Amino acid sequence: MQDEADALLGRSLSSLAVSLPEIDLSERFGAHVSLVDAGELQQENRVLAGRARELETGLAAARQQFRGVQEQLRAANYQIADLQRQLNDDRTRSEAERHRLLSELQQARADRDHSLERLPPVAQPSAAVSSGASSLEASFRDLCRPGWVIDRREVDVSNEIIGRGAYGAIRSGRWRGCQVAIKSIHRVLLSEYNRSVFEREMYIYSLLSHPHLLKCFGACTDADGMPMLILERMDCSLRSLLSAGPLSLPTVVTVARAVASALFYLHSLSPEPIVHRDLSSANVLLTSTPSASSFSITGVKLSDFGSAHFVQQCTTTVPGTPIYAAPEVLQSNGPAYLTKSDIYSLGVLLTEMCTGQQPAPERRAQQVRSVRSRNLRALADRCLSTDPAQRPSASAIVDFLDRLRQRMDSQIDHTRQ
Numbered sequence: 001m002q003d004e005a006d007a008l009l010g011r012s013l014s015s016l017a018v019s020l021p022e023i024d025l026s027e028r029f030g031a032h033v034s035l036v037d038a039g040e041l042q043q044e045n046r047v048l049a050g051r052a053r054e055l056e057t058g059l060a061a062a063r064q065q066f067r068g069v070q071e072q073l074r075a076a077n078y079q080i081a082d083l084q085r086q087l088n089d090d091r092t093r094s095e096a097e098r099h100r101l102l103s104e105l106q107q108a109r110a111d112r113d114h115s116l117e118r119l120p121p122v123a124q125p126s127a128a129v130s131s132g133a134s135s136l137e138a139s140f141r142d143l144c145r146p147g148w149v150i151d152r153r154e155v156d157v158s159n160e161i162i163g164r165g166a167y168g169a170i171r172s173g174r175w176r177g178c179q180v181a182i183k184s185i186h187r188v189l190l191s192e193y194n195r196s197v198f199e200r201e202m203y204i205y206s207l208l209s210h211p212h213l214l215k216c217f218g219a220c221t222d223a224d225g226m227p228m229l230i231l232e233r234m235d236c237s238l239r240s241l242l243s244a245g246p247l248s249l250p251t252v253v254t255v256a257r258a259v260a261s262a263l264f265y266l267h268s269l270s271p272e273p274i275v276h277r278d279l280s281s282a283n284v285l286l287t288s289t290p291s292a293s294s295f296s297i298t299g300v301k302l303s304d305f306g307s308a309h310f311v312q313q314c315t316t317t318v319p320g321t322p323i324y325a326a327p328e329v330l331q332s333n334g335p336a337y338l339t340k341s342d343i344y345s346l347g348v349l350l351t352e353m354c355t356g357q358q359p360a361p362e363r364r365a366q367q368v369r370s371v372r373s374r375n376l377r378a379l380a381d382r383c384l385s386t387d388p389a390q391r392p393s394a395s396a397i398v399d400f401l402d403r404l405r406q407r408m409d410s411q412i413d414h415t416r417q
Contacts (some may be wrong), residue, residue: 165183172233180233181231212259212302214231237282238353246354260346267342267394278304323361339393351380354370
């Protein structure tokens with residue numbers, strides 16, 4: 001029995017000995033397979049991790065680019081909104097200005113019609129008008145220098161209207177063989193105030209003599225006793241020339257220098273300077289020699305002294321042309337006209353010549369910035385200072401433009417060499 005047990009135990013051990021190596025090989029093979037699979041998974045994980053990092057980097061760049069586009073879009077929307085707001089403001093201002101001007105025009109027409117209804121027929125002038133005309137002729141002799149009163153029989157007035165002033169038409173005519181312009185005051189407008197304005201213009205013309213001021217040969221009355229000024233005949237106004245666009249740099253310098261020279265003369269008169277008070281492109285008159293290829297200005301004259309006055313007698317701030325007027329003039333409680341008020345108007349005129357744009361007080365700074373010449377832009381900016389003390393004098397402007405002209409001429413000579 002014991003022997004059988006020993007035999008069975010021996011067979012079991014032999015069998016276990018044979019199967020153990022097989023089991024060991026099987027476990028080793030399975031472990032090797034597991035190691036290979038783990039290596040491949042680790043490699044795939046590394047590849048996936050790298051790809052994930054690339055995607056994250058690309059996503060971050062895309063987010064950054066998207067934020068940039070958002071900022072650009074936000075800025076564009078803000079700019080569009082601002083431009084739309086400016087456009088609406090301009091439309092509102094333009095509409096308000098149009099309504100204001102229309103209201104003033106209607107009121108002026110109503111006042112005129114009311115005045116006409118109160119007048120007697122023209123064929124039978126009133127005694128007041130006749131008396132006013134007679135006293136005007138007497139004023140010519142009292143106010144003006146000897147020999148300045150012209151014999152009406154020497155003046156030939158045509159029907160050609162070459163311009164219109166505030167108080168009547170300006171016609172062409174002849175006087176002693178010369179082409180002249182004849183400025184008259186309409187009978188309907190011969191009020192005490194208009195008479196005083198006409199007398200002041202007549203008197204100031206009789207005092208002045210300068211190459212760049214419109215020459216007045218004298219005064220007389222027409223057949224009905226209405227006053228007339230016999231003026232130098234010019235070709236056109238600066239305003240009509242600007243209707244074709246901005247002027248060339250040499251032309252701007254020529255015209256600006258002439259106007260500044262005229263203001264220098266007026267502001268230097270003794271014992272009292274004279275302020276023009278109505279400087280505008282309509283009151284700068286030109287003579288020229290036009291050709292097929294160019295437009296050469298031969299003469300520049302400052303005209304219309306109906307608003308001019310001596311400095312000490314300037315008690316009103318009402319300007320001749322508001323869009324050219326200095327800010328202190330437009331203030332109801334501001335000072336009266338100063339010589340520096342004329343300088344401001346010259347700055348507006350200078351900007352108008354350089355840009356070809358009609359002066360717009362609400363866009364003054366923008367119009368100055370659009371002046372292409374750096375020198376003229378700087379000059380206009382100084383003339384348009386809100387502080388009159390910071391504006392240059394007319395004499396300083398003449399000197400500046402003379403230096404600028406010399407520099408331009410030297411550049412032309414250098415180019416030709």
